[in-house]
Amino acid sequence: MGEKVLMKGNEALAEAAIQAGCxxxxxxxxxxxxxxxxxxxxxxxxxxxxYLQAESEVASIxxxxxxxxxxxxxxxxxxxxxxxxxxxxxSYIAGAELPCVIMNIVRGGPGLxxxxxxxxxxxxxxxxxxxxxxxxxxxxxxxxxxxxxxxMEAFDLAExxxxxxxxxxxxxxxxxxxxxxxxxxxxxxxxDKRDRAxxxxxxxxxxxxxxxxxxxxxALEAHNMKLKAKYDLMADxxxxxxxxxxxxxxxxxxxxGTTARIARSAVRLLRDEGIAAGMVRPITVFPFPYxxxxxxxxxxxxxxxxxxxxxQMIDDVRIGVAGKVPVSFFGRVGGVAPTVDEIAEAVxxxxxx
Amino acid sequence: xxxxxxxxxxxxxxxxxxxxCPGCTHGIAHRLVAEVIDELGIQETTVxxxxxxxxxxxxxxxxxxxxxxxHGRGPAVATACKRIRPDLTVFTYQGDGDLASIGLAEVAHAxxxxxxxxxxxxxxxxxxxxxxxxxxxxxxxxxxxxxxxxREAKVNGYPMRVAEMLATLAAPxxxxxxxxxxxxxxxxxxKAVRKAFETQIAGKGFSLVEILSTCPTNWGMLPVEATDWLxxxxxxxxxxxxxxxxx
Ligand SMILES: Cc1ncc(C[n+]2csc(CCOP(=O)(O)OP(=O)(O)O)c2C)c(N)n1
Ligand code: SF4
Ligand SMILES: [Mg+2]
Numbered sequence: 336m337g338e339k340v341l342m343k344g345n346e347a348l349a350e351a352a353i354q355a356g357c358x359x360x361x362x363x364x365x366x367x368x369x370x371x372x373x374x375x376x377x378x379x380x381x382x383x384x385x386y387l388q389a390e391s392e393v394a395s396i397x398x399x400x401x402x403x404x405x406x407x408x409x410x411x412x413x414x415x416x417x418x419x420x421x422x423x424x425x426s427y428i429a430g431a432e433l434p435c436v437i438m439n440i441v442r443g444g445p446g447l448x449x450x451x452x453x454x455x456x457x458x459x460x461x462x463x464x465x466x467x468x469x470x471x472x473x474x475x476x477x478x479x480x481x482x483x484x485x486x487m488e489a490f491d492l493a494e495x496x497x498x499x500x501x502x503x504x505x506x507x508x509x510x511x512x513x514x515x516x517x518x519x520x521x522x523x524x525x526x527d528k529r530d531r532a533x534x535x536x537x538x539x540x541x542x543x544x545x546x547x548x549x550x551x552x553x554a555l556e557a558h559n560m561k562l563k564a565k566y567d568l569m570a571d572x573x574x575x576x577x578x579x580x581x582x583x584x585x586x587x588x589x590x591x592g593t594t595a596r597i598a599r600s601a602v603r604l605l606r607d608e609g610i611a612a613g614m615v616r617p618i619t620v621f622p623f624p625y626x627x628x629x630x631x632x633x634x635x636x637x638x639x640x641x642x643x644x645x646x647q648m649i650d651d652v653r654i655g656v657a658g659k660v661p662v663s664f665f666g667r668v669g670g671v672a673p674t675v676d677e678i679a680e681a682v683x684x685x686x687x688x
Numbered sequence: 689x690x691x692x693x694x695x696x697x698x699x700x701x702x703x704x705x706x707x708x709c710p711g712c713t714h715g716i717a718h719r720l721v722a723e724v725i726d727e728l729g730i731q732e733t734t735v736x737x738x739x740x741x742x743x744x745x746x747x748x749x750x751x752x753x754x755x756x757x758x759h760g761r762g763p764a765v766a767t768a769c770k771r772i773r774p775d776l777t778v779f780t781y782q783g784d785g786d787l788a789s790i791g792l793a794e795v796a797h798a799x800x801x802x803x804x805x806x807x808x809x810x811x812x813x814x815x816x817x818x819x820x821x822x823x824x825x826x827x828x829x830x831x832x833x834x835x836x837x838x839r840e841a842k843v844n845g846y847p848m849r850v851a852e853m854l855a856t857l858a859a860p861x862x863x864x865x866x867x868x869x870x871x872x873x874x875x876x877x878x879k880a881v882r883k884a885f886e887t888q889i890a891g892k893g894f895s896l897v898e899i900l901s902t903c904p905t906n907w908g909m910l911p912v913e914a915t916d917w918l919x920x921x922x923x924x925x926x927x928x929x930x931x932x933x934x935x
Contacts, residue, residue, distance in 0.1 A: 359772055385771045390797035394764040397757065397794070401737075401765035404755055405772045427758045533753040534773045537732045544747055546738075546756035 339514040344479050345370035347515045348438055348502065349378065351486035352410055354517050357436065358384030359409040361398035363391055363417060366450040367506040368440035371412040392417040396424030396437075403433035404545040406532030408490050412438035414506075415456050416447065418464065425499055426465030429562070430547030432531075434493035436486070437471070438502045440509040443670045451670025452506030454592060457647035460503050461621040468559050470566045472496060472573065473621040475503045475591045479513040481618075487520040492573065494525050496565055503620060505643070507593040507672065569622050576624035577616040580606065584613025585634055586682050589652045590641040591617045594673065598641050601678035612682055620648065628655025637685045638662045641678055643671075698722035700731045702751050711904040711911020714742055716868040717810055717877075718749050721781070724882045725752065728889065734777040735769055737762040741783035742816040742903075760791020763798035766805040777888060779806040784825040785815045788850050792824075795854070795896075802859030802893040806884045809850060809896055812903040813922060820906030824848040827921055832906075847925060851898040855931035861893035863932040867900040869918040876928070883933075892934040900926055 342350065349371045352360075360375040372388065379386040389395040395411045402409035413421060418439050428435060439460065443453040460473045472492055476482035486502055493500040529535040533543045549555035580602060581587060590598040595616040605612035611634075615627045628638070637660055640649035646664045653662050665681035667673045697703060701722040708714050725731050734752040738744050740759035747754035757765045762780035770778040787795050787809050795807060814832055815821040822832040822839060825847050829838040839847075851865045862884050866877035877899060884895035900922050904914035 359768070361768060387767070387771060389764065390793055393761065394767075394794055394797065397761035397764035398768035400757070400761075401755065401768035402772055404765070405769055407772050409768070409772075423758055424761070431756075533735045533755065533769065534733070534776050536753055542751065543753045544756075545754070546747070548744060548756055 337516065339516050341512055341514050343370055344482065344504070344511050344513070345440065345509040346374045347479055347483050348412070348486055348504070349374035351483040351517060352436065352490070353378055353382060355408070355487045355490045355520065357408040357410050357490060358382065359402045359407055360384070360386050360411065361389050361395045361402065361409070362411045362413065363389050363395050365414045365417045367442060367452070367509050368412050368414050368438065370509070371438060392420035393424065396421035396428070399435045400424055400428050400431070400433060403428065403435045404533050406528035410436040410438065412440065414440045414442045415444050418456065418459065422465035425471070426463070426467050426469060427547050428499050429469035429471070430467060431545050432497040433499070433545065434490070434497055435499050436489045436493055436502065437499055438504065441503065441505045443668065449670045450506070452593060452643065452672065453668065453670060454505060454594060454643040455645070455647070455668060457620065457642070457644060460501055461623070461651070469562060470621050472498055472500045472569055473503050473619060474500065475618060475620045476508065477592055477595045477616060479508065479511065480515050482508055483515045483517060484520070487518065491520055491523050491525060494528070495523060496569055498565065503592065505593050566622070573619060574622045574624050574626070575618035576627050577618060578627055579614040579616065581613035581615060581627070582632065583611055583634060585611040585636045586613070586685055587631060587635055587638045588612065588614045588641055588678065588682065589628070589638055589648065590614060591620060591648065594641055594643055597673060597675055598678050600675040601682070604675060604679045605682055610682065610686065617648070623651045623655070625651070625655035628652060629657065631656070631659070635660055639681060639685060640664050641673060641681070642666045643673070644668060698726045700725040700751050702749050704748060706749055707745060708742065709905040711902060711914055712742070713868045713901040714810060716874065717808065717899050717901060718746060720868070720874070720878045720881045721779070721808060722750050723878065724885050727882065728885055730777045733775065734779070737766050737778070737780040739780070739782040739786040740817070741786050743781055743783060743810065744817070746781050760786050760789070761794055762786070762791065763794040763803070763805065763807065767798050767801070767803045770803060770805050774804070777806070777885065779808060779885070781808045782810065783816065784809070784811045784813065784823045788824040788848050799854045799860045799894045799896065800857050802861070804888050804891060804893055806888045807896040808881065809898045810901045811850070811898050811926065812901040813847070814903050814906045816903045816906055825850070827925060849926060851896065851931050854896060859893055860896065860932050861934045862887040862895035864930040865898040865900065865926060865928050867918065867923065867928060869900065869902060869915040873928070880930070887934050890934065
């Protein structure tokens with residue numbers, strides 16, 4: 336620890352999970368995240384863990400359900416079509432309040448789509464995807480170092496809130512090489528893993544029941560309200576964002592993940608030209624950082640949401656901005672990333688209009 | 689004369705009334721599982737996986753740690769639990785819609801990997817919980833709410849013989865088909881359930897007991913008619929016996 340190592344994104348994510356104490360991985364191959372299971376299949380046996388290639392993403396996520404029920408740190412990784420297939424299981428995991436980490440290295444859709452990076456699964460990640468009133472805690476790193484840091488924290492967060500945590504990445508992040516450092520996550524008080532896990536009946540003197548069925552409407556309503564209170568608590572305590580040159584900005588770009596990395600360069604370019612540009616970068620996309628948009632200064636003229644989608648996060652940006660200034664959109668899709676120049680030009684256009 | 693107790697509720701069976709219809713044999717199957725858990729002394733270290741089907745509330749009756757899995761996914765849930773905690777005894781309890789239809793991939797691959805788990809498979813030739821729709825195991829000519837004129841091979845294919853199918857795989861340790869429709873079958877069924885759990889405890893791989901079971905409610909029969917129908921119609925198509933035994 337403490338030293339930087341050059342790693343491919345997917346492998347860095349996998350190593351971070353292992354360093355965070357994850358010992359059990361269940362997954363099914365899909366591009367562009369295959370290096371995660373491949374790395375896990377090599378490394379987990381070395382550290383006394385289990386790697387298991389499931390027969391499908393449906394099975395993977397239900398293995399995660401079964402694994403999480405033992406109280407151990409378990410994860411899966413996939414990409415868009417695989418996450419769709421996991422949606423039912425994710426809903427059951429959220430309903431049964433089990434901790435786990437799901438890495439989603441998003442690719443272009445819909446359908447089989449393509450294998451190149453995209454951000455077109457923002458709705459799926461932040462609005463569910465599966466059925467029922469549940470939310471994931473969704474972390475959207477922008478650099479490999481941040482992806483590693485957030486992964487180191489993700490398992491703690493999952494255990495504290497007894498909720499699935501999703502690392503929302505994209506193919507760029509998965510495939511790029513960068514020097515990263517594995518630093519332990521900030522210390523947090525964690526619940527005892529045996530509290531509700533199966534396999535500790537003798538010690539606990541009480542059996543464990545891992546379930547999500549509440550046939551009595553009053554009981555199901557109470558369960559839903561309990562989940563809602565948990566999501567509200569996440570919003571209070573875990574919402575994260577980065578504000579970059581926003582204090583005096585007239586034009587604020589809203590972007591997350593890889594797009595934010597590109598947008599940062601665009602903001603710098605615009606500043607060099609004398610244009611007061613800035614950026615708000617959500618780091619958690621659920622809970623979404625509405626406050627930095629609510630609190631934008633009166634000098635702000637317009638907000639530009641930039642995404643590798645046809646416009647999904649922009650809905651949250653609009654909720655935050657609440658009509659105070661116009662919100663416009665620039666996006667590239669299908670595996671095409673916006674360039675620095677394209678984003679800068681989109682901001683310049685705002686000034687002219 | 690001193691009183692001798694010759695029959696009592698298994699320790700692993702909760703002292704409650706089940707929600708099963710009169711004449712339903714789910715309850716007998718539960719009892720056999722509970723008796724075997726008692727006999728093997730594994731109540732504290734056993735984890736069950738409930739299906740989605742009439743037996744979803746098995747956790748109200750069998751008093752062990754339990755998961756409630758999504759429809760058909762029990763074997764995947766059990767796989768992970770057992771891989772992480774090989775010291776526990778892990779079983780799933782699944783209906784024929786759960787196991788042979790929506791969850792066929794999960795059970796087949798768990799069997800093929802030789803997961804060291806036990807599957808109790810209740811074949812009642814119908815979807816009980818949802819009100820009597822056709823199952824993959826529904827017999828030709830048998831009426832169901834979604835084949836009101838009776839199952840027809842050219843429309844719905846043939847009933848599926850799960851035990852035989854899984855017995856073609858190399859990895860499973862023990863596969864048997866039994867019935868609980870008449871007292872004489874119940875003793876055999878109990879032996880098979882016990883062998884299945886023993887196979888797991890001995891580390892000899894995947895075990896499955898298919899239990900031919902009644903659903904008088906959705907078969908539209910009285911309880912006794914249902915047991916007769918099972919013997920006359922189901923057993924000839926679904927022969928009882930052991931299809932795979934541990935070496
Ligand atoms: C994904 C999904 N699809 C459908 C259902 C509805 N459903 C509940 S139980 C069931 C069939 C149960 O039949 P079986 O497994 O044979 O069990 P039985 O009630 O006969 O014991 C179905 C289709 C569901 N709960 N989940
Ligand atoms: S519907 Fe059928 S399977 Fe379900 S409890 Fe009633 S008799 Fe048993
Ligand atoms: Mg059935």
